[in-house]
Amino acid sequence: MFQGRSLLKEVDFTPEELEYLIDFSIHLKDLKKRNIPHEYLKGQNIVLLFEKSSTRTRSAFTVACNDLGANPEFMGANDIQLGKKESVEDSAKVFGSMFDGIEFRGFKQEDVEALAKYSGVPVWNGLTDEWHPTQMIADFMTIKEEFGELKGKKLVYCGDGRNNMANSLLVAGSMLGVSITVASPEELFPEQSVVDYAEKFAKESGSTVTVTSDIKSAVKDADVLYTDVWVSMGEEDKFEERINLLKPYQINKELTDLIEGDYIFMHCLPAFHDTETKYGAEMNERFGVKEMEVTDEVFRDEKHARQFEEAENRMHSIKAIMAATNGNLFIPKV
Known part of the structure; x- marks a missing residue:
């Protein structure tokens, strides 16, 4: 049910699916802490496109790829030609023919939407000017870890x-x-x-x-x-x-x-x-x-401060998003 899908904004998934990703993130965090391998993307190649600079998003996607057995390829603002010398559509088709998944962190929401439309592989929004969906999985994961539940908070x-x-x-x-x-x-x-x-x-x-x-x-x-x-x-x-x-x-x-x-x-x-x-x-x-x-x-x-737990959770949650959408996992309907 998740395989092959992109996460471009929160509403690309149902509330139940978002909850599953949060719980799966917590599970993968536990596996990581206990040094249990989980190479669900072994042999895959993932391109990380960054128009905007980043510390946590780049680190999280890179480590998540490595833990999942995938090979990350970073391309910064000076490496990509999206909308400059090459249209987003043309670039998407090239990336889709060479890579198994695409992360995009940039300015325009329409660019990440076009990458998903034309690449033929899952695309994950690492941030645009409008939405930050990968951050949301980490954030509400952090809240659930703290309080044990989300509803009513x-x-x-x-x-x-x-x-x-x-x-x-x-x-x-x-x-x-x-x-x-x-x-x-x-x-x-x-x-x-x-x-x-x-x-x-x-x-x-x-x-x-x-x-x-x-x-x-x-x-x-x-709270x-x-x-x-x-x-x-x-x-x-x-x-x-x-x-x-x-x-x-x-x-x-x-x-x-x-x-x-308490808060x-x-x-x-x-x-x-x-x-x-x-x-x-x-x-x-x-x-x-x-x-x-x-x-x-x-x-x-x-x-009270949980910003560094939240930062670490970027990696666990991004791992869950990539594994669920590109790892050929058996996930019952949620």
Whole structure:
């Protein structure tokens, strides 16, 4: 039922199929920890196409390929000609004739859709400007590991409400029965079409979808606090504007003290929680900001912070996605 399919956005799979991928990710993580081989893609060749730079996505796909017995071939922005000297359709046909699967991390959702349409092999979306579905399997895997279940939990996303992470959390969460609140300034509210889409799934799963500018009331009953960088790749000229807009939406100790129950903090990384990066130092020099979307205190709070478990889970979940869709596994209908 999974074999030969692509994961381009969350709704390519049913809620039950997403749940299966999450549980399969947890199973493969256990096999990895116990050094039990699971070479479901042995002998396959997988191409990793990266228009956008990456740390976790590249590492996760590379290690996942190796663990599954496949051979990964990395191609960066200077190696591929998608839409430049060669159409995406033509490139897709070439890649499909040589490789058994394609990962794509880039800008346009239509490019990853075209790769899937014309290549004839499974394609996995490692991130586009609209959606980040492989991240979602890792994120909700992390939440399930922490709480033992997904349905009935509440995730509050704080920050830029119109980026790919907010979009994906709204849709994936509502599909899985997790109530999603986006706390954001009105200028950065998610597109209404995405909210409407999520609400449709929320009615079916029994969850809720909320978009608000009132961050303090939003977080009080949160099980998960989630944030992302204030400026996405390709928007580096907007730092001053975003800092001014999003300062009130920083996750800090004052905010976490408002939470009435237990919670975990998550971040898809990288995070600007100090000045130990080029961007962090530059923002401090230019705007006097030493911490952006999350303070260093919250980021390093070992009791609640789960961003590094979440980062590791990128590899286990990507492995599950590739194995399920390209490993000729027997998977009963879910």
